[in-house]
Amino acid sequence: MTHHAQEIKDGFSRLEGKEVSIAGRAMQMRQMGGITFIDIQDRSGKIQALIRNNDLDPKSLLVLTHASIGDNLGIRGMVMKSKRGEISVGAKEITMLSKTLRTLPNKWHGLTDTEARYRYRHLDLMMNQEVLRTFETRSKFMRHVRDTLDSRGAIEVETPILQDVYGGAKAKPFTTVYHTLDDKQMYLRISDELYLKRLIIGGAERVYEVSKDFRNEDADTTHNPEFTQIEYYEAYSDYEAFMKMMEEMLSSFALKTFGSTKVEYQGETIDFTPPFARMYWVDELKKMLGVDVSKMSDEVAARINEIEKLGLKHPDPYHVADSLFDKYLKGKTLQPTFVLDFPAFMCPLTKVKRGNPLLAERFELYVGRMEVANSYSELTDPIYQRKMFEDQERERKKGDEEAPPFDEDFLDAIEYGMPPTAGIGISIDRPVMVFTNQTSIKEVILFPPMKSLPPNEGTGDK
């Protein structure tokens, strides 16, 4: 194979009359006796092969008579135009590269059934090439985030996915059993935070990990139980530095990939031109509702749950504050927005704000009304950290099954002294949704989880 379809189309003036060989899947075939037109699709797109029986050697002729839509074919021939002006490869030789045993979906309507598209992603990719483009963009975005972090001198590391104590976020974990370790109960990580911080304590200074994390909760259009984020920790830095980093990272990606810092998303324009908006949400809520969520008692929180009809199972200050944000402010975050300065009690791993100990130095970046990054100046004080773990443990005993467990090993590590550090978790799935104009996270995950089908219900084409 010497050329992709798109290269031949783009370089036609240069390639006309030259011999090329292409390879790909036959997507359409128009046979008119002594001449056949086959649309060959490779990963770049489609190009027409123009095949005159008279031009073929006997072996190629045999291949042609047995060819059908769905076969992988190799075509060698001259770049030319058909009478109707379509750029084509005038075949001299045809090779059967692989024969399909099944029939492809309808050439006109394609494969549109959402379930079938996710279950049989190979068919989806064949029939809907824009899906391939979506995942190319995903790949570019991950590459871009890595490049950004590499350019800051960070090293990429890998930490355990199977953990015996999980932490770093609030979520229900998946559990599993390690048989050769006395059937010990293990957890799939919900975040890599506590391991990466150990590396900072050890002196690594700048580390990141591309991390699949697992949270045992329902899927919806913005949540998948298995999702990807990149966590990055930088010593001698703070959350202000990371706001600048995110502005630069996202705007340069949009510019590089789409030629503009403005991106169309679902009929609206999202503008990544720095600086991004800043929303001091505790202040906003105070102005709007007269409530200071940074100092709510349990009683006040419970009363607000009633008055605001939040309907929370655990109407504690954490969940009430979170819910008020969702109800009143989340809708205003279409444009890239730093939502910042959280109540300190919501942030058990975060340093308190300089000048206001009720608040924490933390921001969440929202784009398209979705949280796409979460960052803070890390809590480095082992004594305060121990107290926060104790608080979490109390919440846990009160019935909040998402409150993370006490982690004595981590406390032991941080007691050696941790430099001031900024940390961030950059969601991959959600920004990719924005950059590929998708409204469901399943469109940016190649194999979203599906319930199992009863036996014998494949694409069985008998």
Next chain:
RNA sequence: GGGCCCGUAGCUCAGCUCGGUAGAGCAUCUGGCUUUUAACCAGGUGGUCGUGGGUUCGAAUCCCACUGGGCCCGCCA
């Protein structure tokens, strides 16, 4: 967990209201056609109608349960 919608040929769909032998287009196979663009013309093959139960002389169609999917809500960094 709650609500609404959906599941018929490999794919895209009609048939269901009002029960009476399972349909179309594409794909596939056979024949014709040497510049087509969803090529065209003629003929053929292809179905546990998501699964199970009920009503009925008779169920793709009516009823119940289950199952899988989508959307919305709840939960969810």
